[in-house]
Amino acid sequence: ALKKVNGKIRVYSFIETVFFGLSLGSVLLLAAIGLAITFGVMGVINMAHGEMIMLGAYTTFAIQQVFPQWIEASILIAIPAAFLVSGAVGVIIERTIIRHLYGRPLETLLATFGVSLFLQQLVRTFRSNNVAVVTPDWMSGMLEINGALGFTYNRLFIIIFSLLVLGLLVLLLKKTLLGLQMRAVTQNRAMANSMGIRSSWVDALTFGLGSGIAGIAGVALSQITNVGPNMGQQYIIDSFMVVVFGGVGNLLGTFFAAMSLGVVNKFLEPAMGAVVAKIMMLIFIICLLYTSDAADE
Numbered sequence: 001a002l003k004k005v006n007g008k009i010r011v012y013s014f015i016e017t018v019f020f021g022l023s024l025g026s027v028l029l030l031a032a033i034g035l036a037i038t039f040g041v042m043g044v045i046n047m048a049h050g051e052m053i054m055l056g057a058y059t060t061f062a063i064q065q066v067f068p069q070w071i072e073a074s075i076l077i078a079i080p081a082a083f084l085v086s087g088a089v090g091v092i093i094e095r096t097i098i099r100h101l102y103g104r105p106l107e108t109l110l111a112t113f114g115v116s117l118f119l120q121q122l123v124r125t126f127r128s129n130n131v132a133v134v135t136p137d138w139m140s141g142m143l144e145i146n147g148a149l150g151f152t153y154n155r156l157f158i159i160i161f162s163l164l165v166l167g168l169l170v171l172l173l174k175k176t177l178l179g180l181q182m183r184a185v186t187q188n189r190a191m192a193n194s195m196g197i198r199s200s201w202v203d204a205l206t207f208g209l210g211s212g213i214a215g216i217a218g219v220a221l222s223q224i225t226n227v228g229p230n231m232g233q234q235y236i237i238d239s240f241m242v243v244v245f246g247g248v249g250n251l252l253g254t255f256f257a258a259m260s261l262g263v264v265n266k267f268l269e270p271a272m273g274a275v276v277a278k279i280m281m282l283i284f285i286i287c288l289l290y291t292s293d294a295a296d297e
Contacts, residue, residue, distance in 0.1 A: 056218025090211025
């Protein structure tokens with residue numbers, strides 16, 4: 001009987017680890033979607049993408065500080081607010097800096113890295129390091145299946161929310177004029193310009209869209225960790241790994257890459273530690289890409 005009980009506990013532990021991996025994958029999905037569409041349309045490596053996540057998280061914190069009586073509705077208010085704040089900052093960065101650096105990826109990388117440092121230091125001047133965002137009551141607690149297995153509500157909502165955002169983005173790309181123009185610029189920028197599409201504005205809106213989605217990722221991330229100036233840097237490398245693994249501009253590939261990397265990371269961390277687990281995943285992705293390239297040749 002004891003052996004049977006221990007077997008069930010191991011199964012429940014496995015299911016719980018998968019659940020935590022899916023919740024991490026959902027955050028990576030929200031963070032990586034913006035990178036995928038930005039790099040796919042514009043060819044820009046945005047090192048300030050993590051700071052867009054940070055701005056979204058701080059927007060959630062600011063709303064709770066300004067309207068403490070609306071804690072229960074603060075997350076619902078923060079989602080569109082974070083999208084607008086991070087999206088507006090993204091458009092400003094694109095219009096003032098990145099637009100002058102197209103075709104020069106190294107300069108773009110260095111410029112956005114400088115922007116990320118500037119935004120981090122700007123947040124530090126307000127003396128709001130490592131602040132906690134209050135979780136509303138309807139997101140608190142746990143869905144208890146039995147005494148050995150339970151799913152926290154905040155992570156459940158993050159998984160559902162990430163799938164909803166992915167679905168809305170697919171509809172935007174497939175069913176709207178902006179999505180049509182974005183796909184046209186991605187496939188052939190010169191031909192899109194000759195057809196009357198203002199690729200410069202498509203670039204600005206694309207960068208703003210990617211940054212806005214990163215802001216939404218910050219809202220989700222604020223529910224499972226403290227909010228600080230460096231929080232985006234913890235996820236930017238993982239987001240680039242997801243984009244590379246899933247394929248640039250491939251939303252379905254990004255989804256599967258984010259979920260698989262999130263689950264694998266949660267299984268490797270207890271045995272190897274967080275740093276070694278990330279190194280092992282990076283080696284795995286490099287080997288997989290090398291094998292794929294060799295097969296194509």
